[in-house]
Amino acid sequence: MPRKGMRCLFFSSKAFSPSFSHCPSPSRTNLYAPTRSVSGAAMESSLTTAEAMITKWNPDASGFAKVTSLFYENRREARDFIQCVNDLQKSMHLMVTQDSNSEKLVRGQNLMEIAMKRLQKEFYQILSMNRAHLDPESVSARSSRASARSSISDYEDDGEDEIRIAGESISEVEDVSTIVMADLRSIAECMISSGYGKECVKIYKIIRKSIVDEGIYKLGVEKFSSSQIHKMHWNVLEMKINNWLKSVKIAVKTLFNGERILCDHVFAASESIRESCFTEITREGAQILFGFPEIVAKCGKKSPEKVFRTLDMYTAISSLWPEIESIFSFESTSVVITQSINSLIKLGESVRTMMAEFESSIQKDASKAAVAGGGVHPLTVHVMDYLSLLADYSNVLVDILAAHPPPTKSSLPELYFDSSESDDPQASSISLRFAWLILVLLCKLDGKSKHYKNVSLAYLFLANNLQHVITKVRTSNIQYLLGDDWVTKHESKVEQFAAKYEGRGWWPSHQVNAGGSSGGDVRRTG
Structure with a gap:
């Protein structure tokens, strides 16, 4: 990882400032001496503690650290590692206000870069090795995004006993996914506050977008041009529509909803990062999904018998509208909302045209x-x-x-x-x-x-x-x-x-059937 200089000292989303309200007020002549002493002592203590922990898990220092996952090997030590990095960062903030050229800051920065390399590796491993536990279906099984955020955050400071007890009330998959999501969140928050958010976000976007794109592909959702739809035989197009009808509910309620829940939790500390990640991961697939009905409505032949499939697509979008609005509520995903509305408008126009054609066919x-x-x-x-x-x-x-x-x-x-x-x-x-x-x-x-x-x-x-x-x-x-x-x-x-x-004199040769019938000749012979 290239050297980041001192960027971690000024990127943090949290502001740290020294406070000595509990100390006697020093005279003007020795105002800064006690501060330097306290800062230096705190920095030395943090450096000593951090050096032991971070060096132990330096992937370039030992074969054990290179092949072993910190969070998989010992989650309690993993939490201690995160706390150690956070404490180091606070001490560095404290020190930089007094002596920005201190040798301790250089040592701290070197340790911070080693720690970030470790956390970057852990973040990637957790995302890539837990695809099954982080699949959208497992994540979206939670009742709501809000409850997911609150319940998962409870795991961050819990010991192994608490995790075991919580696991008794939920399924094994949900238990694992809960722990994994908590680990990802703790790593993300630590990296972002330390100035390494870009590295964390890049990994997340690449891995999660591949999962969403794979999900769209498995659902059979395809991107079609207007000319392709126009040339398509109705039997083939109807098959495509039927597949879309089966896929859209799964895509909204499971794929996109699960991804939004995961993204909201992992990057709970930064709304802008949540929006950026979720948008890049889902926007392309969502636009393809919700763009299909518009293309069909604009380019499909408007014969009256096709009105029912058109109405099915309209019904599918309108029934899912609350979820669509909630999931794609970011400003940068408004294009998905716009695309869905355009599809509804075009489908509605198509229905009215087909009903007019139906009326005309009666008259003709x-x-x-x-x-x-x-x-x-x-x-x-x-x-x-x-x-x-x-x-x-x-x-x-x-x-x-x-x-x-x-x-x-x-x-x-x-x-x-x-x-x-x-x-x-x-x-x-x-x-x-x-x-x-x-x-x-x-x-x-x-x-x-x-x-x-x-x-x-x-x-x-x-x-x-x-x-x-x-x-x-x-x-x-x-x-x-x-x-x-x-x-x-x-x-x-x-x-x-x-x-x-x-x-007119035909009775009783013929007689109207007063009860009627649902089809065929309703008269009967007397």
């Missing part, structure tokens, strides 16, 4: 063949199956459709509305949207009923199809969106259609 349905016997039309089955599935996403559709009400009724011929059908100003956008799409379907079915040459069959067709719509509404979440009044009103229309059908 050109099938003219009359369904035999006035049964349920395939368009009715398709639309209601689609809406039934869509209603399961009502919690996120509320956000997506909040500022985007359905078109006005003027876009359909006035004859399709009766005087009792009026807009409810209190209804939510999502409820209005579902009511609107069903209305578009019913208007289309009314047009298809004209293909029947027999008027009675036309009314039977309308009755059967409307009954199918009502049954689907009753047996899905659509009922909660439209309400009982909507169901009651449309049931009365079924009765009207049935009455007109019977009045």
